[in-house]
Amino acid sequence: MSNIKYSAEHEWVQDNGDGTVLIGITDFAQEQLGDLVFVEMPELGTEISKGEEISVIESVKAASDLFAPVDGTVIEVNESLDDEPELINEDAMANWIIKVELSDSKDLDDLMNEDAYNQLTEE
Amino acid sequence: MVSSDTTLQVTPLHALHQELGAKLVPFAGYDMPVQYPLGIKKEHLHTREKAGLFDVSHMGQVIIKGDNAALALEQLVPVDIIDLPKGQQRYALFTNEQGGVMDDLMVTNAGDHLFLVVNAACKQQDIKHLTNYLAEPCEIEVLHDYALLALQGPKAAEVMARLDSESSQMVFMTAKTLTLNGVSCFVTRSGYTGEDGFEISVPNQHAKALARLLLGDENVEMIGLGARDSLRLEAGLCLYGHELDNQTTPVEASLIWALSKTRREEGTRPGGYLGAEVIMQQLANGVERKRVGLKPLGKMPVRDGAEIIDEQDKVIGVVTSGGFGVSLNSPIAMGYVPVKYAQVGTKLNALVRNKKVELEVVKLPFVKQNYYRG
Numbered sequence: 001m002s003n004i005k006y007s008a009e010h011e012w013v014q015d016n017g018d019g020t021v022l023i024g025i026t027d028f029a030q031e032q033l034g035d036l037v038f039v040e041m042p043e044l045g046t047e048i049s050k051g052e053e054i055s056v057i058e059s060v061k062a063a064s065d066l067f068a069p070v071d072g073t074v075i076e077v078n079e080s081l082d083d084e085p086e087l088i089n090e091d092a093m094a095n096w097i098i099k100v101e102l103s104d105s106k107d108l109d110d111l112m113n114e115d116a117y118n119q120l121t122e123e
Numbered sequence: 124m125v126s127s128d129t130t131l132q133v134t135p136l137h138a139l140h141q142e143l144g145a146k147l148v149p150f151a152g153y154d155m156p157v158q159y160p161l162g163i164k165k166e167h168l169h170t171r172e173k174a175g176l177f178d179v180s181h182m183g184q185v186i187i188k189g190d191n192a193a194l195a196l197e198q199l200v201p202v203d204i205i206d207l208p209k210g211q212q213r214y215a216l217f218t219n220e221q222g223g224v225m226d227d228l229m230v231t232n233a234g235d236h237l238f239l240v241v242n243a244a245c246k247q248q249d250i251k252h253l254t255n256y257l258a259e260p261c262e263i264e265v266l267h268d269y270a271l272l273a274l275q276g277p278k279a280a281e282v283m284a285r286l287d288s289e290s291s292q293m294v295f296m297t298a299k300t301l302t303l304n305g306v307s308c309f310v311t312r313s314g315y316t317g318e319d320g321f322e323i324s325v326p327n328q329h330a331k332a333l334a335r336l337l338l339g340d341e342n343v344e345m346i347g348l349g350a351r352d353s354l355r356l357e358a359g360l361c362l363y364g365h366e367l368d369n370q371t372t373p374v375e376a377s378l379i380w381a382l383s384k385t386r387r388e389e390g391t392r393p394g395g396y397l398g399a400e401v402i403m404q405q406l407a408n409g410v411e412r413k414r415v416g417l418k419p420l421g422k423m424p425v426r427d428g429a430e431i432i433d434e435q436d437k438v439i440g441v442v443t444s445g446g447f448g449v450s451l452n453s454p455i456a457m458g459y460v461p462v463k464y465a466q467v468g469t470k471l472n473a474l475v476r477n478k479k480v481e482l483e484v485v486k487l488p489f490v491k492q493n494y495y496r497g
Contacts, residue, residue, distance in 0.1 A: 034162055034163055035164040037422070037447040037454070038422050038424060040423060056476065059163075060446060061352075086164075
């Protein structure tokens, strides 16, 4: 079983197994957004709840919201994206955006596995 | 991406865009390429370093024939058309009775006719406007059978010279009929990127072969509308519907340079165009707001529609175009502010998602213009 799950909003959520997760956007999402130029990070300690906007990802053309796929608290942000947001274009799965401490690990059960996500993007 | 809308029009290069893997989006009623697999950033940089090929066939190409075509067109633009020499091109604006801008356009004296290029989104309105005012003395013909390609960038001249060496005799804002790939094409040395380059009016049935020939040159890449927008923004050029609209005059738009001296108060043919009273009064007495270049401090882009506020958080202006200046590796914008805030170096704030982003008023263009003037 992979420890990576997916949301319908094209995010990936990696379960670290210690009550924390890393959240990034999928390759499909980066492809749709195009060249990224800025990622606006939430403040550390921000409480997030499912479906809420937590960050804004800006490409050359437009700004897009990142929606929280789980409930929890932001405990770390990927600071290397401040200077190099294009890292996400280069490898979306290897470059997480925020680290979140889960309020309830059962939230992960509501997310999709890789097969289900791939099916969604092929539609 | 939903692009199955059957009402969308296509250009003669549509199949080529698909073949090249373009992302197609609806734009001004056409299914147009916003980017190719290279992506907007690389397309932008390629145009600044070598040469980019753009399909701008969605724009309107109109010719006006008749002995008094220039005189007649002067009723609609605050620009000297009568003394425009043969083979010369000039930037112009259709004004309305209030002095606002109905569209911006290029006018070329092609000898026995005037050749106009107008914006895609405005072309139906412009054709109607031209017909209303000029149909009597002139003949107006819309060139539906011609595509328009733009080749832009420092290598454009070299690429064009290989197709027809006569292109090297042209300088910025001149026109010539060239033979490209065996086909007679009407070419101007101009564009919308701030770079040297050409716009090529080519019969529809020959457009694809010419595009392929140009793309065969190692210096040339196909460039989409995404990079076209970031290039023109860096070049400080207005986009209709953003910097220009029916409520905005050329004086407010910082386009005084486009108002020919001949058509001003002190000129030999003052006024005589729609909205002349308003525009001449503004030239004499000034305006309340004007278009300026804006540089957000920091990395966050400030987009079109963002409000500009003063020290008391009062809304004083608006951003009309904003994005990322790829060559500058920094966000850039243009917008309107009251004249007292329009001085270069003035610090202002914009509201982005209810947060303040500091902006500085800067000189336009953001990048040096590379036009070829001989």
